[in-house]
Amino acid sequence: MPIISIFRSMKILITGAAGFLGSHLSEKYVGEGHTVYGIDNISNGNLNNIRTLLHKKNFKFIYDDIRKSDIYTKIPNDLDAVIHLAAQIHVDRSIVNPEETFEINVNGTLKILEYCRTNDIDKILFASTSEVYGSAQYVPMDEKHILGAQHPYGVSKIAADRLCYTYNETYDLGVDIIRCFNFYGPRQKDTGYGGVIAIFINRVLQNKPPLIYGSGEQTRDYTYISDVINAYDLILKTKGNPGKNGINFGSGSEISVNKIAEVIIDKSGMNNNQKLKPQYLESRPVEVQRLFADITRSKELLNFKPMISFENGIEMLIEWYKNFKSELWTF
């Protein structure tokens, strides 16, 4: 697919701009000289993630909720692109409060799509997820895999993913449906319902054992954040909508939770006396057992190639934790 030549500055709206992925993408596009309008209600994000951007002229932060109609009056109606990331992302919380999750993930997405439709915005990147597939029926999992999610978070993402598809078909809106498999890196939350890698590193660096639910043989396909940023950037700067029918991004390999714990313990330097071993807890309800991406489509359409191996990614993240993580909570 042809790449758009971007010499002019763009106006980009990023929802969820103070979150894990949103803050990295905001940083990238502000750094490239584009004007970024970032919305976040800080329900899961952190102002510290964007503290270096807040004083920049080309970063406009809107501290509010995507579901509120009046916030759209604060955004110009001639945006070049919208990157819609804001979501309630926690599976456990979606099980406790499915209504809230659907309100944010489905109705919130509908608001964004309507805003784009009424303002003729034709480049919209929607953060769907591999969680829409549910546990693998076959591997590697391509975009034709059944949408078999069994928990409210995954089902809310299916609804939003299909809404985006419907807006493509019905209104000819240019939405790319991005299905990243799990990703990890600096700024991912390591508390409560955060990603397993962040939680394990946080525990291991305090000399506490990683806690594994079930046998630990469940697998995931983990991509380092810089590869995910590259994936979004390839989509943003490619003409047309290569992700119209859904597009997977992942590492293209699977790793068990046991192996994740082993690599983190090994790379942390905390295991001199070999005492740090995972502790096993009862399985959680509706946990996906296997995820493993087929990334043929993103390779063929975008020349996507993940660059960071799992071991390297973990090394970089542990270094970040040792040097910078404490700054995160001091804003």
Ligand SMILES: NC(=O)c1ccc[n+]([C@@H]2O[C@H](COP(=O)([O-])OP(=O)(O)OC[C@H]3O[C@@H](n4cnc5c(N)ncnc54)[C@H](O)[C@@H]3O)[C@@H](O)[C@H]2O)c1
């Ligand atoms: N982290 C992963 O492994 C992963 C994998 C696949 C897809 N995704 C998707 O990527 C997107 C970003 O994920 P992330 O890990 O950066 O999550 P995150 O929670 O760090 O970022 C989401 C941001 O949205 C904000 N937000 C939530 N509800 C809002 C609302 N109603 N109004 C305004 N802001 C709101 C939160 O405060 C948060 O800052 C999500 O849509 C997620 O479903 C994440």
